[in-house]
Amino acid sequence: MKKEIVGFSINGQLRDVIITPNMTLAEFLREQLDLTGAKKGCEVGECGSCTVLVDGKPVLSCSTLAIAVRDKAILTIEGLAQGGQLHPLQQAFIDHGAIQCGFCTPGTILTAKATLDENPKPTREDVKEALGGNLCRCTGYVKIIDAVMAAAETMRQGGVK
Amino acid sequence: MKAFEYFEPKTVAEATKHLSDYGETARILAGGVDLIPRMRKEEFKADCVVNIQRIPGLDRIDYNGSIGLQFGAMATLHALETSRQVRKGYPAFYQAVRQIASVQAKYMGTAVGNLCVGTPASDVATALYALGAVLSISGPEGDRTEAIDQFCTDYRCTSLRRGEVVAGVSVPPMKAGEGCAFANLVRSRADIAKLTVAVSITAEKDVCRDVRIAIGSAAPTVFRASKAEDALMGRALKAQTIDEAAEIASGETRPITDLRSTAEYRKEMTRVLVRRALEKALAAAKG
Numbered sequence: 001m002k003k004e005i006v007g008f009s010i011n012g013q014l015r016d017v018i019i020t021p022n023m024t025l026a027e028f029l030r031e032q033l034d035l036t037g038a039k040k041g042c043e044v045g046e047c048g049s050c051t052v053l054v055d056g057k058p059v060l061s062c063s064t065l066a067i068a069v070r071d072k073a074i075l076t077i078e079g080l081a082q083g084g085q086l087h088p089l090q091q092a093f094i095d096h097g098a099i100q101c102g103f104c105t106p107g108t109i110l111t112a113k114a115t116l117d118e119n120p121k122p123t124r125e126d127v128k129e130a131l132g133g134n135l136c137r138c139t140g141y142v143k144i145i146d147a148v149m150a151a152a153e154t155m156r157q158g159g160v161k
Numbered sequence: 162m163k164a165f166e167y168f169e170p171k172t173v174a175e176a177t178k179h180l181s182d183y184g185e186t187a188r189i190l191a192g193g194v195d196l197i198p199r200m201r202k203e204e205f206k207a208d209c210v211v212n213i214q215r216i217p218g219l220d221r222i223d224y225n226g227s228i229g230l231q232f233g234a235m236a237t238l239h240a241l242e243t244s245r246q247v248r249k250g251y252p253a254f255y256q257a258v259r260q261i262a263s264v265q266a267k268y269m270g271t272a273v274g275n276l277c278v279g280t281p282a283s284d285v286a287t288a289l290y291a292l293g294a295v296l297s298i299s300g301p302e303g304d305r306t307e308a309i310d311q312f313c314t315d316y317r318c319t320s321l322r323r324g325e326v327v328a329g330v331s332v333p334p335m336k337a338g339e340g341c342a343f344a345n346l347v348r349s350r351a352d353i354a355k356l357t358v359a360v361s362i363t364a365e366k367d368v369c370r371d372v373r374i375a376i377g378s379a380a381p382t383v384f385r386a387s388k389a390e391d392a393l394m395g396r397a398l399k400a401q402t403i404d405e406a407a408e409i410a411s412g413e414t415r416p417i418t419d420l421r422s423t424a425e426y427r428k429e430m431t432r433v434l435v436r437r438a439l440e441k442a443l444a445a446a447k448g
Contacts (some may be wrong), residue, residue: 002167021167021210024197044198046351051265060265063197067167068190068212111264132350133263 006070010035011079021067025059026050028066029076037077037106041135048134051107052076058111058133077106080113088154089113089147098147100138108134112148120156124149162201166209173219173299173328176211181301181324183209189326190214191234191274194266213326221329224250229334234327238267238275238285251332252445253341253359257288262350273327276309279317282353282378286313288343290375290383291359294332300325316381338370339363340445342438345377346430348421354378355421358434362393362442369393374406374435379414379427386410389435398443407436 008017010033017032026043029035029052041049043062050062053075080087089109092098099105108131115122115130122130127148128141136144166183170176180187186208190196200207213219219235224246232241241247242258261267261284275285276296286309294309301324309330312320321327335341345357357377363370372393374386389410396402416427 020164022162022164024162024201043201045194045263045266048263048265057268058265059269060194063193063269065167065190065193065197065210065212068169068193068214115264130264133265135351 004067006067008066008070008074009072010074011076012073019066019070021065023066025052025054025061025064025066025069025074029061029074035076035078039103039106041103046135047104047107048111049104049107051110051134053110053114056114056117058114075110077110080109087113087151089116089151092147092151092154093144096143096147096150098139098143104134104136104138108136108144112151116148116152116155120152122149122152162197163203163207165200165207167212168209169212169215171216173213173216173326176213176216176326177299177301177324179209179211180326184323187211189277191277192237192266192270194270195274195278219328222246226334228331230332231329232272233329234273235271236273236329238270238272239264241272242267250335251288251292251341253291253343253361253442254285254288254332256343257284257357257359260284260345260350273330276312276330277319277321277327279313279315279319279382280353281313281316281380281382282357283383284343284345284354284357284377286383287345287357287375287377288359289330289332290385291341291343291361291373292332293361293373294330296327297329297331298325299328304328310383310385313382335361336363336371338365338446340442340447342441342445344434344438344441346422346434352421356416356427356430356434357383358431358438360435360438360442362398362439362446364398364443364446367398369396369398374410374439376410376414376431376435378421379416379431381415384413386413386435388413393439403436403439403443406439407432410435 039049041047045060045063052061055072168179186206188207190212219233222232248255341361343359345354359375362372377383389406392406411432416424418424
């Protein structure tokens with residue numbers, strides 16, 4: 001099996017990395033790049049805690065080969081804040097107590113981001129549907145939905161709160 | 162995950178060649194939702210992974226009134242769910258895709274990949290059985306087509322031969338007077354179904370002219386309840402006829418008891434879901 005040096009675009013930065021085909025995107029991000037925001041939860045694609053955005057779409061990094069997405073734009077939770085300013089979703093999660101243990105939070109926020117990018121004015125029902133693939137064992141979801149609705153409002157008013 | 166040779170063919174013919182070379186230890190990577198976790202768990206030997214994501218045109222979704230719906234092996238569940246033609250033209254298929262909880266799985270996963278897994282618990286396959294889908298298969302000996310109910314041969318087994326790949330699926334157009342419906346029972350939205358039923362029925366002045374009843378999670382494969390279909394063909398579609406057909410369908414199941422349900426419950430609920438699906442499809446057929 002070949003090892004390859006590949007130019008990867010991660011969080012807006014192009015990085016030359018060495019990958020082998022049998023590396024999942026989750027392993028690659030966490031173990032090669034120390035980007036540990038994406039979690040290895042169930043590792044069978046059920047829990048959503050490994051979610052990252054690939055070309056803006058929510059993807060399960062535990063079930064994706066890193067090599068298969070080598071020329072796509074990868075966004076992890078580490079790349080969401082811009083210039084020291086938290087993304088409205090991150091701020092809203094803090095403000096609404098939507099984080100408890102925090103394990104599911106990176107995946108949930110990134111799925112929510114993809115949702116709001118596609119549908120800036122969701123209903124609560126839309127948000128519930130959109131987060132159907134992200135399990136949270138702490139919050140009971142109500143505060144997460146509150147936070148996403150609040151972030152949507154902030155983003156409609158121009159981004160920063 | 163164990164090491165493997167990795168290929169990204171640019172054509173179906175090239176994919177077929179790699180698959181032929183490696184035979185049974187070659188795996189096709191489409192969405193990866195099923196494949197990658199199972200490879201990591203070493204559920205099977207994979208010496209070679211053929212990633213078909215970069216073959217141009219495989220993500221197509223086309224519709225025309227005479228041929229019907231056609232989609233390629235890389236058409237994702239998300240793309241199918243958001244296709245106007247799927248939503249308007251094939252409500253049973255749309256609903257089967259729509260009710261899948263994981264948005265990520267829908268962005269990554271493909272309908273063809275779902276069929277090729279060969280699980281009897283596939284909502285997507287059950288809907289496509291009811292709609293009479295036909296698979297286009299390419300292989301070293303050329304192309305062939307196969308009806309979906311011939312494709313799934315046993316639990317997690319398909320009719321695919323060495324080197325073959327399912328390039329796409331076509332679903333015939335809905336006829337005048339045809340209606341379809343989908344119904345399933347789940348413990349929670351995120352879980353796979355304990356029982357799935359999809360039906361299509363064509364009625365002319367309340368007489369059944371054509372019918373397909375598909376059942377998932379009640380036998381080693383998704384299957385058509387052909388005796389129940391025979392009991393409806395040419396008959397006036399009265400409540401009693403529908404009840405009888407549902408009872409027959411229940412008798413055609415070979416369910417197992419597992420953590421989701423007992424066999425007895427699946428059998429009993431088959432009767433209920435088939436009746437409800439037939440009633441709903443008939444209402445749709447009447448427009």
